[in-house]
Amino acid sequence: MGRDAPRDGARRVGLVRFDVHVEVRGLEGIADPEGQTIERALPALGFRGVDSVHVGKVVRFVLDAPDGESARATAEEMCARLLANPVIERAEVTVVPAAAPQPVAGS
Amino acid sequence: MSAVAVVVFPGSNCEHDVVRALRGLGGDARLVWHGDESLGDASAVVLPGGFAHGDYLRPGAIARFSPIMAAVAEFAAGGGPVVGICNGFQVLTEAGLLPGALRRNTGLRFVCETVTCTVVSSRSVLTSGVAPGTRLALPINHGEGNFTCDPATLAELESSGQVVLRYEGNPNGSVAAVAGVANAQGNVVGLMPHPERASAGLLGSDDGLVLLRSLLDSAADGALSGRSRGAAAR
Numbered sequence: 001m002g003r004d005a006p007r008d009g010a011r012r013v014g015l016v017r018f019d020v021h022v023e024v025r026g027l028e029g030i031a032d033p034e035g036q037t038i039e040r041a042l043p044a045l046g047f048r049g050v051d052s053v054h055v056g057k058v059v060r061f062v063l064d065a066p067d068g069e070s071a072r073a074t075a076e077e078m079c080a081r082l083l084a085n086p087v088i089e090r091a092e093v094t095v096v097p098a099a100a101p102q103p104v105a106g107s
Numbered sequence: 108m109s110a111v112a113v114v115v116f117p118g119s120n121c122e123h124d125v126v127r128a129l130r131g132l133g134g135d136a137r138l139v140w141h142g143d144e145s146l147g148d149a150s151a152v153v154l155p156g157g158f159a160h161g162d163y164l165r166p167g168a169i170a171r172f173s174p175i176m177a178a179v180a181e182f183a184a185g186g187g188p189v190v191g192i193c194n195g196f197q198v199l200t201e202a203g204l205l206p207g208a209l210r211r212n213t214g215l216r217f218v219c220e221t222v223t224c225t226v227v228s229s230r231s232v233l234t235s236g237v238a239p240g241t242r243l244a245l246p247i248n249h250g251e252g253n254f255t256c257d258p259a260t261l262a263e264l265e266s267s268g269q270v271v272l273r274y275e276g277n278p279n280g281s282v283a284a285v286a287g288v289a290n291a292q293g294n295v296v297g298l299m300p301h302p303e304r305a306s307a308g309l310l311g312s313d314d315g316l317v318l319l320r321s322l323l324d325s326a327a328d329g330a331l332s333g334r335s336r337g338a339a340a341r
Contacts, residue, residue: 030210030255031213031280033211033212033213033214033215033280034211034215037215082164082168083164085165085168085201085208087200087207087208087255087256087257088208088210088255
């Protein structure tokens with residue numbers, strides 16, 4: 001089974017599928033040694049004019065929710081409780097309706 | 108006599124070292140699986156080093172949701188001694204039982220060496236028997252031991268004696284070279300160095316024994332008092 005397929009197979013009635021994109025970055029002012037290392041490496045390869053390199057991580061998933069607002073609220077709660085550590089990170093959530101209707105088995 | 112519970116997460120790798128070191132001091136220790144929901148009659152808890160759940164997402168981020176962690180939080184709230192070593196320290200910060208967070212080392216290197224640390228405060232279950240200023244040779248072994256917190260939190264930790272251990276030099280970039288911190292009550296402690304690996308001269312140092320002995324003494328005190336008080340060490 002593909003990792004992109006919903007585990008429970010069928011979508012619950014009345015729910016819309018959203019693509020959620022969570023970008024987790026270090027808080028402003030907290031040193032980003034990975035970003036700094038990349039910033040030093042790029043000029044060594046001849047790339048000029050690079051500044052302010054930051055490394056973060058991206059978590060993508062699909063989420064079934066009644067509407068976009070509740071999808072966003074759910075995703076932000078996920079960030080607060082698991083996806084980001086508020087002591088050192090901040091998360092930016094983007095929610096868009098799923099690109100194309102996906103055929104769902106059994107419905 | 109009740110034993111020190113050493114929690115085993117999938118990916119822990121220092122649990123047997125901790126048990127062996129505690130037993131070598133005459134203490135009793137047993138392993139507890141992370142999927143268990145009870146600590147039984149444990150006198151203290153150790154979260155050992157390793158890579159719980161593969162350090163996925165962030166070190167400790169998944170382990171904090173292990174079933175045993177509810178019991179650990181309850182035990183800590185009751186004043187019970189809880190010590191997190193290395194990955195265990197990361198789990199305790201993620202669980203909110205200790206302040207701050209542990210980030211990627213400055214320089215991005217995984218550091219594996221014996222460092223000298225200074226005991227800063229005796230106000231914790233791990234340092235209660237050690238005079239401030241005592242220097243200890245302890246191994247460190249981590250990629251994400253760079254302790255960080257905001258300046259206000261650091262000032263609070265420093266002024267209230269919650270910084271319990273500090274590196275000489277600063278191998279990983281931690282703020283104020285912090286190697287170990289305690290909660291306000293002193294009964295929950297986290298440190299990146301491994302006292303259990305400094306438990307015999309043959310290993311290069313037995314300086315970790317004074318810390319583990321303090322833990323066993325605190326555990327015995329708690330058992331005697333029925334652990335009703337908030338702080339296990341003053």
